[in-house]
Amino acid sequence: MFRLSFALVALIVLSLINLYSYQRFLKRLDFLRKIQLPIKVGMVLITLCEISYFMFLRLDGLDPFLYALFSAMIGVSFMLFCVALLYDLFHIPYAKIPHDYSRRLFLKMVFDVTMLLLALSYMLKGFFNGMKAPVIKEVEVLIQGLREELSIVQISDVHIGKVLGKAFMDDIVDKINTLNADIVVITGDLVDMPVHEIGDKLDSLGTIKSRLGVYFVPGNHEYFYGVHDIMAHVESLGVHILPNRSMVIHNTINLVGVMDMIGKRFDFSPPDAPQAFLHVAPELPTILLAHQPKFIKELKDENVDLMISGHTHGGQIFPFGLLVLLDQPYLSGLYQHSKTTQVFVSNGAGYWGPAVRVMAPSEIVKLILKPNA
Incomplete structure (x- = not known):
């Protein structure tokens, strides 16, 4: 019962943070506007992988590669959420600074690219460190x-x-x-x-x-x-x-x-x-x-x-x-x-x-x- 409750809570939390990461970060990156559908599908697939991970967590026979892949998505979700939260926090003071329209667009593009690079480097560094020997x-x-x-x-x-x-x-x-x-x-x-x-x-x-x-x-x-x-x-x-x-x-x-x-x-x-x-x-x-x-x-x-x-x-x-x-x-x-x-x-x-x-x-x-x- 404890493990079932833990799995259900974890899945609800992961689904919510995936939704937040998409709505508050990935969806707001203007230079990715043309590929929003693949991004949305990707976030759904990440969530499905996480559901599969908790469904098969205690079962025998799951291929180790799939087990590693499904569990990796939990890391992706958490790191994306952290960057999305940071993105939101930085937008609060940014929105209060007066800019003309063209300068605002330029600054937003620079900021968006920076945050996306941060997200990618955060994830790559995390997986690289995770695979290192103790x-x-x-x-x-x-x-x-x-x-x-x-x-x-x-x-x-x-x-x-x-x-x-x-x-x-x-x-x-x-x-x-x-x-x-x-x-x-x-x-x-x-x-x-x-x-x-x-x-x-x-x-x-x-x-x-x-x-x-x-x-x-x-x-x-x-x-x-x-x-x-x-x-x-x-x-x-x-x-x-x-x-x-x-x-x-x-x-x-x-x-x-x-x-x-x-x-x-x-x-x-x-x-x-x-x-x-x-x-x-x-x-x-x-x-x-x-x-x-x-x-x-x-x-x-x-x-x-x-x-x-x-x-x-x-x-x-x-x-x-x-x-x-x-x-x-x-x-x-x-x-x-x-x-x-x-x-x-x-x-x-x-x-x-x-x-x-x-x-x-x-x-x-x-x-x-x-x-x-």
Whole structure:
């Protein structure tokens, strides 16, 4: 029911922004007046592609090329809408400036061409960035009471599924294995498919080089496809699973993991902080793995030095991050949540929906934890 409601709302929103983009931007470009019918047909086709995407989102057998094409249209719609909104905003002061008729026509043509070029470059740059391999990002984090320096390599939101497959996962593991990690953590949304479709796509997880192990907590997308089956499969590859539980690592840190927040909405395998923190060693610093940054608000008496999250994709397509911040307290990077607690949010290594990223590059993160003397 949740997925059906989400799909219906998404389709209504996408249809409305496509209508807005046509009426308030594309239709008003005078030099495109002679090809308005093809443009109108194009916008209808984009909307139909988006309808098809949400109709087949959870179904097997859809050709990966069509899946990628349909999802790409969501990116096109959002970026066109952003440019259309900007076009409207610039027209407000423009309309109040007195010009003679010929000068007004000339300025409008220049403005229209500029905005169309902006739209095209915005989209091309977004798809180009979306297809890039994840970059390696290093972040230093000072941890009170830490006895020795530790490196934690984080991957999140890989979204192995209909488009991103074994080759993508293998490449990520190859990059991880160059980083000399003490610990590797996977903070959810690893897959976008049920266990029976995974095959060998995740097998390279078993070859990750990490001195003190590899650890996993699920994200919301694992719940869509059978969270317990997926956790069991990941565990069979030699990865430690932390579903509302903790481990003391190398007598140096507590590593705590929780189930995802969507479990509360589904009323199924919800996060349970008291259970997760039940066996932590109070004299050691505590690192918490939670897929969604907003889990930090669920903590009450639990002491956390650093929470590591994903989920937001850094907004994925600027300025979509502004909407993400309506739901999540943090978007991307390292934040000081309180005097004793920091939160790090990764942009993620893969993508969901359109293969588009603008000002939110995909990443593999190496967190270098240092004692805060």
